[in-house]
Amino acid sequence: MNNEMALVAELLANPNIITEIELDSAWFDSPIFQKITDTCLQLAGTNYRLEDIHRELKAKDPFSCPTMDELELLRDGANGKGLEYHLAESLHTAYVDRLVKQETERFATTGADKYANRLVELLEERSTLKTAKRTGAITEALNTYDEMRKTDKALLASYGAIDQILGGGFSGGQLVIIGARPAVGKTVLGIQLALKILAQNEGARTDIFSLEMGQWQVASRIVAQRAKVNAVLLRNPYALNPDNALKCRKVLSDLQKEDMRIYDDRYTINDIVYTIKRRAKRGQYVAIVDYAGLIEVQDSRKDERRALNEVTRKLKRLTNDLGITIILLAQLSRGLEGRQDKKPMLADLKESGSLEQDANVVMLLSRDPKDKEILYCDIAKNREGITGVAKLRFRGQYQEITDYPEWQR
Structure with a gap:
């Protein structure tokens, strides 16, 4: 046989x-x-x-x-x-x-x-x-502990409110899911997390895999936030006044010096895995993938559920193998719009089985119905600690998300 x-x-x-x-x-x-x-x-x-x-x-x-x-x-x-x-x-x-x-x-x-x-x-x-x-011997865990004791870079800081719930920040070995309905702010949060991690953690490296938008569309959101230029104006840079044009170019020029890349090709899960392996820096690397439903697998015969299972399984394994953080954006189902409070739940994750099961952390985003500048980040799953809701401020004109005053650094 x-x-x-x-x-x-x-x-x-x-x-x-x-x-x-x-x-x-x-x-x-x-x-x-x-x-x-x-x-x-x-x-x-x-x-x-x-x-x-x-x-x-x-x-x-x-x-x-x-x-x-x-x-x-x-x-x-x-x-x-x-x-x-x-x-x-x-x-x-x-x-x-x-x-x-x-x-x-x-x-x-x-x-x-x-x-x-x-x-x-x-x-x-x-x-x-x-x-x-691995052999499974406890000696391996002891070696990991000793290595972590040698550096204060075990956790990557981001937003104060999010870091408090996460126990200090993001860590290697984490697959983080950010789920939201369209236009709530998941892409903006993903981009802003990449920038926050670069700014607040010396030696950090971040990559953005954008399967929904082109490289310039992602970069323009960074430019709008840093140059404080209305994002709408960046749809036609030719019409920018000289002052704004100069500020925007300086932001892009400075961005070249940071250890971040933006990939906008039609990536399969194997492409993403291969690229991350080349760029990964143990404990100091974060990849943001936007978004789960657009990632293709090699076997086109697989239905949506099985394809997503493969995606989350491979990304989760990669976080463990390389000791890195991967943030995967996902779209929530329309079901939450039929509820009176519009508050998202874990069950709203499309094909929620593998997304919820493989994730270390799940963040669900929603806007305050009375104040659209308030963005709630509900950390509904956290394998390593507590759950809770982080309150953030969203400024659409600049594509910017900031901590509330009590968390300003």
């Missing part, structure tokens, strides 16, 4: 396995094993039976569906020795190796940059798969 057959046998024998290991049907060579795995992923979280799998397979493709007898025979081949994690890891490695060979041949034939770039990504992924896992 080969590895593909052995793993599928375990999936059929024990439904819980599918929720305990990382698995993608694309890793399988066999089309029938791909279909069975897809069906198991579809039924994940339910106590599915062999009959359920057969029914779903038959509904999708009645002509090439395996019989119940064939499925039973396959299931009976499971050994139940807990090797499914290693089998999945082996399939993943073999899959990446096949892609490396394929892209190498394409690049050798065409010399096209797109194949070269894809090959670099795959080799990076292959290197990650080969990385030795």
